[in-house]
Amino acid sequence: MAYEPSEGLYAGAAFLPTVELMNAKTDPAVFDSLYAKILQNLQGNNVLDAAGNVTKNGMISAIQLPNDAAKKKVYADMAAAISAVLGTRKDVNPGIPARVYLTGNKWHKDVEKFKINAYGMADYNSSDVILFFPPKTYVGISLKKKPMTTAASPTLINNAFSKFIEGPNLTQVRSQLNDHRIKFFAGVIKEACVPGGPLQGIASTKKDIAKLNPNNIQDAKLLWDMKVDRQKGNKIEKIALINLKGENELSRDGLIKKAQAAPSQMSFRNFVNDKLKSTGGRLNPLYSGFLEIMNKPAVSNTLADALLTRVLKLNLLDELNTWKQAEFGFFLTEGVGTVDNNLKPSIGNANMVNIHSVMIAMATLSKQPARMELDKQKTFARDAAKVFFTLYKGKTPVLEIELRYKGSFTAMPQFFAGITPEFKKLIRSGF
DNA sequence: AGCACTAACGCAACCCGGAT
DNA sequence: ATCCGGGTTGCGTTAGTGCT
Numbered sequence: 001m002a003y004e005p006s007e008g009l010y011a012g013a014a015f016l017p018t019v020e021l022m023n024a025k026t027d028p029a030v031f032d033s034l035y036a037k038i039l040q041n042l043q044g045n046n047v048l049d050a051a052g053n054v055t056k057n058g059m060i061s062a063i064q065l066p067n068d069a070a071k072k073k074v075y076a077d078m079a080a081a082i083s084a085v086l087g088t089r090k091d092v093n094p095g096i097p098a099r100v101y102l103t104g105n106k107w108h109k110d111v112e113k114f115k116i117n118a119y120g121m122a123d124y125n126s127s128d129v130i131l132f133f134p135p136k137t138y139v140g141i142s143l144k145k146k147p148m149t150t151a152a153s154p155t156l157i158n159n160a161f162s163k164f165i166e167g168p169n170l171t172q173v174r175s176q177l178n179d180h181r182i183k184f185f186a187g188v189i190k191e192a193c194v195p196g197g198p199l200q201g202i203a204s205t206k207k208d209i210a211k212l213n214p215n216n217i218q219d220a221k222l223l224w225d226m227k228v229d230r231q232k233g234n235k236i237e238k239i240a241l242i243n244l245k246g247e248n249e250l251s252r253d254g255l256i257k258k259a260q261a262a263p264s265q266m267s268f269r270n271f272v273n274d275k276l277k278s279t280g281g282r283l284n285p286l287y288s289g290f291l292e293i294m295n296k297p298a299v300s301n302t303l304a305d306a307l308l309t310r311v312l313k314l315n316l317l318d319e320l321n322t323w324k325q326a327e328f329g330f331f332l333t334e335g336v337g338t339v340d341n342n343l344k345p346s347i348g349n350a351n352m353v354n355i356h357s358v359m360i361a362m363a364t365l366s367k368q369p370a371r372m373e374l375d376k377q378k379t380f381a382r383d384a385a386k387v388f389f390t391l392y393k394g395k396t397p398v399l400e401i402e403l404r405y406k407g408s409f410t411a412m413p414q415f416f417a418g419i420t421p422e423f424k425k426l427i428r429s430g431f
Numbered sequence: 432a433g434c435a436c437t438a439a440c441g442c443a444a445c446c447c448g449g450a451t
Numbered sequence: 452a453t454c455c456g457g458g459t460t461g462c463g464t465t466a467g468t469g470c471t
Contacts, residue, residue, distance in 0.1 A: 003446090004445090004446055004447085007446095105460090121444085122444090122461085122462090123444095123445090126445095145447095151452095152452085152453095154446095154447075157444085157445090158443090158444065158445085159443085159444080160442075160443050160444080162442085162443085163443080163444095269455095269456095273454090273455080382453080382454090383454095384453075384454060384455085385454080385455075386454085386455085404454090404455075405455085405456095406443095406455075406456070406457095407455080407456050407457070408441085408442080408456095410441080410442085411441075411442050411443075412442080412443085414443080414444085
């Protein structure tokens, strides 16, 4: 992973006295002075990484200040990190931890026992840092950041659609979905390549494109399998045509027929994204295929529960078998902070969600059936190449979920999930 | 030809960030 | 504020290579 500066800054700030952190909220000079202390703490012996210190060194280099632009970014992250540490002091433990473990790559042997491979996630325990309070209390912090209290919360996870239709009993479902998306994109490719389309005349198949029928799977595969040469730096690479962004990316040698190609008015990527929009109150045909799969009993019975388990870490504490040796707490932590152009900090109250509270809130809903419902309002009210769902437990909306492509159309789209305001309220009332 | 090993590739999952 | 892609890493699959 690229090293997330806020995590290293959090680790370093975790050792600062509360009063200094509080003063930094209102005094830019104090705030500025904390940078050196945080860096020193991060470099010190109480921030631990696995042998080799790959993560620790990565963090240290991620928070260097080679220029003003870097400084602004790092300081903004420092504001969010300070917010998160203050939140930790308030809601987890008012003291200073004896040690902080970084979990970016390999986990230190002291905390390796908390690493859990479960529910299709190598790190089901998604702690970014783990605090240690002697004699035997460990607290995992999953750290997120946002600039202002009013800013949208970052999504908790993204998971590819394909992760929810794995296994031997869903072979048919997978191949049905595959055919559906191949036919859909084949239609897009054909429309782009025939006269009037944005890629007219740039590629060919062994058959005349105009005569291919995208609804016939053999023809569709010919279109789907089309490759083009993309020039990237000095290299020319073959990529799936559907992933081309625009004619400008093509290697000149890759042009099959440039002569009569009209200059495209719209890049191919925009053309494809337009085809993924739901317009006129009608769900986009590609996504409606995905929705159909989601509604199949074999899928729907597990999809919602799998999302809940993964996003909310509902089984994290149950999966641990370390209770005789150690206490383990887990908090979803959202530091709120940024700096202005003069590096003056604005540090808000962090949002701290205790996994215990999530579990209690979910327990009150445990008997209610989970289901995914298309969020028509969000899906149709905007002009975007994606669809929105709400995951309900009974009548309570628990997760807000977005399904969209992310850079590649040959890969599966991904779910992006966050907690609904309603469920946040329920979590808080559980105290 | 058939097999074993390796290199290359593609996809998913982390982290958001740039563009508009 | 919203949209949608980037960088990076790791893993699983496929393609390629060399050996018997």
